[in-house]
Amino acid sequence: MNECMSKQGFFSLRPCGEPAATNCATCSRPVCSRHLSPTSGFTQCLDCTARGVEGDALRQPGSNPGVDDDREWAYGYRRGYYASHSYAPFNYGDDDSYYDDYDMRSFDRDLGTSNAGITGTDADGKPDWTDS
Amino acid sequence: MSATGLLRKLSDEQKSILAAKSVKLNRPADELLALLKPIAAFDVAAAPARKQAGCSLAALIVLSVVVAIYGVNQEGNLRFVSLGLAGALLVGAIISGTTWRKLQAADVSDNLSKIVIPFLTILREDVAPAEPVALDIDLTAGDAKKKLTQTINPKTKGYPKLVTTVYLDPWFEGSAVFADGTQLKWKVVDRLRVTKKTKKNPRGKIKMKTKTKVRSDVRVTMAFPTKHYAPKHNAVPGEKRHEVKLAKRTKGAAETPQGFPMLIDLIADGYRKVNAQKGAAR
DSSP, rough: OBBBOOOEEESSEEEEEEEEEEEEEOOOOEEGGGGOOGGGGGGHHHHHHHHTTGGGGGGTTHHHHHHHHHHHHHHHHHHHHHHHHTTOOEEEEEEOGGGGGEEEEEEEEHHOOTTTTTTOOOOOOTTTTTOO | OOOHHHHSSSSSHHHHHHHHHHEEEEHHHHHHHHHHHHHHHHHHHHHHHHHOOOOOEEEEHHHHHHHHHHHTOOOEEEEEEHHHHHHHHHHHHHHHHHHHHHHHHHHHTTHHIIHHHHHHHHHHHHTTTTTTEEEEESSSSTTTTGGGEEEESSSSSSSEEEEEEEEEEEEEEEEEEEETOOEEEEEEEEEEEEEEEEEEEEOEEEEEEEEEEEEEEEEEEEEETTTTEESSOOOOOTEEEEEEEEEEEEETTSSSSOOOHHHHHHHHHHHEEEEOOSSEEE
């Protein structure tokens, strides 16, 4: 069985390592039940949910401590903090492009497999779009 | 759920924390959150309920006195009905008063919901699940009598009168070991400065204004294992841990405590002062 690809931690990140329960509906990564977001109906991972609520990610902590899902809040806060404080945590375990500075996830599936969707050519006449 | 309903649902241990208004525990972060979150949820719900009970108490007492005076001056059935109504209003006032006293006695500092719970929630992500987190929290109000350190009275008699009281509140202390082996200790000390200004206008009316300013001193000590981290400056060869001490101070209004972001910033600053040896990358 696949391992959960979500990263745990705030100040330094480490692999979760738990067996995956399902795949995230947005990023397709295998995720364990602890890293699935309740507000998405357990279909999205916490990182993808945090991306969705980015504007609200640094909301006043503890506004509803008994009601809010605290783990969801923590992942949203983590994402907002890294962006607003230019904080780059130490990343233990396998490098995961999900946490790269430049978010290219939406294009990953196409770029990783083929040149699907690329119709033009660049300076060297090949449709690889690698030189600038 | 209402505040009294939340209070009833608390366990014996949670009720004893509310009574003592202090927490001295050494348990995994998950257990600490499971214990403290219902207390914080009750405290958040209790604040407006307490205010409502206090206002009801005052309004019902006034109303019962007015109705009783009106009833005494009446005769026959109207007198009987009015005095009965005044009695019912008095019973309502007693119930409101009892609720207010109960909620007032169980009131804990907002620092629990605004600083401790968010900080523990973040800390839980970095601490291994079975690893205990040591907490020492004083949840009494920052301007409690035992915390009073100084009273500055006006030098001259007459108005305007300015009385300043200073309170020292070392309310939050703890330690934890992160999953990467880094040891963390922290301490938060608040210094409250309460200024009461009394002035008299030309018509002889006396007005009073109270202002509270809080200065938070946060100290963090981090010991990074040299096996995983190398200090950016002043490396001491052979030592097992590299210690980093950080401190920050902010001033602000009592309603917006800054302890939580200050703690997070200081720990993040600690990590900025080291480089990873191997197996990790930024």
